[in-house]
Amino acid sequence: MPPPLTYASYLDLENLFTLQKPRSSPPEHDAQVDILETMTPSSFSSFRDRLETASGFQSVQFREIEFALGYKRESTVRYLKPDFPGYDRLQQLLRERSVVDHFYDFLAMRGAQIPTDLKDRDVTKPNEPDERVQEQILQLYKNSPECSILFELMTDFDEGLQEWRYRHIKLVERTIGAKKGTGGSPGVPFLKESLFKPVFHDLWAIRHEL
Numbered sequence: 001m002p003p004p005l006t007y008a009s010y011l012d013l014e015n016l017f018t019l020q021k022p023r024s025s026p027p028e029h030d031a032q033v034d035i036l037e038t039m040t041p042s043s044f045s046s047f048r049d050r051l052e053t054a055s056g057f058q059s060v061q062f063r064e065i066e067f068a069l070g071y072k073r074e075s076t077v078r079y080l081k082p083d084f085p086g087y088d089r090l091q092q093l094l095r096e097r098s099v100v101d102h103f104y105d106f107l108a109m110r111g112a113q114i115p116t117d118l119k120d121r122d123v124t125k126p127n128e129p130d131e132r133v134q135e136q137i138l139q140l141y142k143n144s145p146e147c148s149i150l151f152e153l154m155t156d157f158d159e160g161l162q163e164w165r166y167r168h169i170k171l172v173e174r175t176i177g178a179k180k181g182t183g184g185s186p187g188v189p190f191l192k193e194s195l196f197k198p199v200f201h202d203l204w205a206i207r208h209e210l
């Protein structure tokens, strides 16, 4: 029996990536969500079955971004088999310190007091908001203009990620409505769980105090 279909094998990603030779620097965006949104539910249904269980859920690249940032969801790896391309890399990232952990180090270098329980936290778990860190960030916002610029840029990045989640959910909602995902999730309700969940909780939590 042939191996089960995956997004990577369906799209022949290994080969596809070798075809990308951007000529612009930096690369131009290609507005793919706008284009996909022109597909009606009935035209998508006409070939959706052929995706079998393949799904964006299997995007190792997306999960790598989430894990590297600190948005760790071990449950998402459990859906992948150990021989899935990229599985080992995800397991490794799950156990590595994330951008948020390195951010704590950076804050400490700038004189912030980072509680020991945060320095020694279980890095396989998603990062959580922490009022003690928020207090320290507020001080840096007031006393260090260059830190404030960094915090604003990090907030921009986080907002962009949430905007992507929102665009994707709307694309999914208008294309498949209440149908389940091909990857086996409930579809839109599953995707909504991560909508509005930031990576840099502490930066969002203090904005009314600035």
Ligand code: HEM
Binding pocket: 032, 033, 036, 044, 054, 055, 056, 057, 058, 059, 062, 076, 168, 171, 172, 175, 176, 180, 181, 182, 183, 184, 185, 186, 187, 188, 190, 191, 194
């Ligand atoms: C008509 C177009 C699309 C539909 C109907 C759709 C549907 C879905 C659904 C239902 C899920 C939840 C997992 C599942 O059960 O399958 C999902 C996840 C995902 N999709 Fe899409 N998708 C579409 C287009 C795209 C595009 C264009 C991208 C990327 C460029 C993408 C990337 C992802 C990623 C990364 C996930 C995992 C999200 C997470 O775990 O939070 N999808 N998609």
